Amino acid sequence: MEDELAISVRGLRKAYRETVAVAGVDLDVRRGEVFALLGPNGAGKTTTVEILEGYRKRDAGEVSVLGSDPAAPAADWRSRVGIVLQGTGEFDELTVSEVVRHFAGFYADADDPDKVIARVGLADKAKARTHALSGGQKRRLDVALGIVGRPELLFLDEPTTGFDPEARREFWELIRDLAAAGTTILLTTHYLDEAEALADRVGVIADGRLVEVAAPGRLGNRHEALATVSWRTPEGVVESAESATPTALVAELATRFGGEVPGLTVTRPTLEDVYLRMIGHT
Amino acid sequence: MSTTMTPATPATAMPRRRLGPVALGLRQGRLEITQFLRSRESVVFTLGFPVIMIMIFASIFDGEIAPGVRFTQYFVTGMIATGLMTVSFQNLGIWIPIERDRGVLKRYRGTPMPKWAYFAGKVILVVVIGVAETALLLAVSAALFDLELPGTAAKWLTFGWVSALGITACTLCGIAISSLARSSRSGSAVVTPVALVLQFISGVFFVFTQLPSWMQQVAALFPLKWMCQGLRSVFLPDAFGAQEPGGSFELGRVALVLAAWCVIGLLLCLGTFRWTTKRDG
Numbered sequence: 001m002e003d004e005l006a007i008s009v010r011g012l013r014k015a016y017r018e019t020v021a022v023a024g025v026d027l028d029v030r031r032g033e034v035f036a037l038l039g040p041n042g043a044g045k046t047t048t049v050e051i052l053e054g055y056r057k058r059d060a061g062e063v064s065v066l067g068s069d070p071a072a073p074a075a076d077w078r079s080r081v082g083i084v085l086q087g088t089g090e091f092d093e094l095t096v097s098e099v100v101r102h103f104a105g106f107y108a109d110a111d112d113p114d115k116v117i118a119r120v121g122l123a124d125k126a127k128a129r130t131h132a133l134s135g136g137q138k139r140r141l142d143v144a145l146g147i148v149g150r151p152e153l154l155f156l157d158e159p160t161t162g163f164d165p166e167a168r169r170e171f172w173e174l175i176r177d178l179a180a181a182g183t184t185i186l187l188t189t190h191y192l193d194e195a196e197a198l199a200d201r202v203g204v205i206a207d208g209r210l211v212e213v214a215a216p217g218r219l220g221n222r223h224e225a226l227a228t229v230s231w232r233t234p235e236g237v238v239e240s241a242e243s244a245t246p247t248a249l250v251a252e253l254a255t256r257f258g259g260e261v262p263g264l265t266v267t268r269p270t271l272e273d274v275y276l277r278m279i280g281h282t
Numbered sequence: 283m284s285t286t287m288t289p290a291t292p293a294t295a296m297p298r299r300r301l302g303p304v305a306l307g308l309r310q311g312r313l314e315i316t317q318f319l320r321s322r323e324s325v326v327f328t329l330g331f332p333v334i335m336i337m338i339f340a341s342i343f344d345g346e347i348a349p350g351v352r353f354t355q356y357f358v359t360g361m362i363a364t365g366l367m368t369v370s371f372q373n374l375g376i377w378i379p380i381e382r383d384r385g386v387l388k389r390y391r392g393t394p395m396p397k398w399a400y401f402a403g404k405v406i407l408v409v410v411i412g413v414a415e416t417a418l419l420l421a422v423s424a425a426l427f428d429l430e431l432p433g434t435a436a437k438w439l440t441f442g443w444v445s446a447l448g449i450t451a452c453t454l455c456g457i458a459i460s461s462l463a464r465s466s467r468s469g470s471a472v473v474t475p476v477a478l479v480l481q482f483i484s485g486v487f488f489v490f491t492q493l494p495s496w497m498q499q500v501a502a503l504f505p506l507k508w509m510c511q512g513l514r515s516v517f518l519p520d521a522f523g524a525q526e527p528g529g530s531f532e533l534g535r536v537a538l539v540l541a542a543w544c545v546i547g548l549l550l551c552l553g554t555f556r557w558t559t560k561r562d563g
Contacts, residue, residue: 053392055558076394091386093317094313094320098313106393106394107393149393149394
């Protein structure tokens with residue numbers, strides 16, 4: 001039975017001995033959506049995702065991924081799911097082209113390996129041994145192996161950790177490209193800007209709990225938060241006021257100062273402020 | 283929940299072109315062999331080790347064990363058996379933990395590849411290298427140390443089945459023991475002592491019947507002793523069977539013990555094999 005949800009999770013729990021990694025997560029990801037699980041290291045992101053990928057057993061809860069329970073999936077389930085893990089295995093002695101071709105052979109309806117290699121930007125490295133690739137290029141190869149089977153749903157676990165800024169921007173383009181083609185994407189990240197740049201919705205996870213799920217601009221009701229207006233008095237003292245109508249306040253200040261307001265700033269809480277508050281570090 | 287109907291995805295509507303089991307196994311084998319041949323160290327050491335050993339032994343023990351029968355005829359059997367154990371038991375016991383640690387196995391588990399295809403690839407690798415290495419060993423021994431190759435079809439047949447059963451048992455045990463290693467580094471720490479002790483007590487480096495009898499009895503529990511004994515029936519004159527501990531080459535028992543180890547190894551593999559490391563939970 002297919003519905004518009006790619007992933008549906010209710011009451012997911014997982015503990016390792018005494019340590020509770022996931023403490024009751026409810027989560028829905030719609031088809032075609034890019035969903036980011038955002039949280040600090042050790043928050044339970046990877047545990048959650050690896051349960052959804054079928055790598056780990058859960059202690060409790062209901063999980064449905066593309067209509068299957070990942071712990072006992074339907075026969076073709078693995079061909080419909082693409083996985084890009086953290087720190088994945090390499091085939092040092094093989095070339096990029098050989099590895100992608102080999103993995104394409106596992107799928108009934110694989111994409112053209114050369115096309116996939118070009119798509120992840122490794123066309124000029126196709127004949128290179130994988131041990132000669134840079135960190136960013138290896139990650140691109142991981143993505144190539146994750147998408148060569150034309151998955152309906154792609155998991156990306158911290159895909160850009162360790163990237164330089166330029167490599168990250170390029171990688172983001174690749175993800176946007178995949179999302180535009182209709183692939184549902186669940187990505188985990190501890191980078192705020194990554195979640196903001198890529199995700200339709202962000203789920204903030206802390207201490208094994210999903211604290212909030214919202215569009216990046218609406219996390220922590222950021223769009224409704226009061227703006228802080230601050231300025232300098234003629235005596236040189238910085239004053240500030242919180243306001244729901246900052247424009248009116250600025251106009252009033254302009255009248256009071258008869259033109260330019262010295263040291264005027266209008267700020268709203270950044271995603272980082274909201275996020276740090278949510279994960280309990282203020 | 284929702285009852286919205288969505289059209290069948292293109293993936294399910296397209297005709298399936300999934301590879302058949304034979305093709306899957308063969309291409310996995312080809313991948314393994316390509317990787318092996320490209321890592322020069324493993325080629326040199328795996329193929330070269332038994333040859334170096336036979337050169338040392340043949341040079342030290344340059345005599346005859348009986349009129350017209352050179353010592354080489356005895357030691358070559360131990361070297362063949364050791365070589366087969368190296369490519370199967372040691373090779374897999376060391377490499378699988380490395381692949382597990384690197385996440386290669388985890389990556390395979392994330393694809394629709396059937397689990398058996400991984401093992402099929404390893405078996406093809408082991409058999410191909412085992413044959414190549416044994417052929418090289420025989421060629422060098424025949425050319426340099428006057429090794430007499432088996433003279434009858436029956437002996438070649440015995441050579442074939444003893445090697446096949448032995449390498450199968452060692453392959454399965456190698457896969458099984460790979461789960462004992464907790465990290466990539468500990469694979470060789472687990473496997474090497476086991477292999478070395480077995481070589482000493484199974485009559486690879488010494489004449490088996492000259493070992494203390496308790497040692498012979500311990501060795502008789504494991505496959506290597508029986509592989510050596512089966513191979514002695516191939517390379518030594520039939521009359522030498524009388525000098526074996528059992529009074530003959532006991533080929534029936536060789537087959538039985540090796541087959542039993544195939545079963546034990548298979549059960550251990552099925553029961554213990556891990557696709558992820560312990561810390562992956």
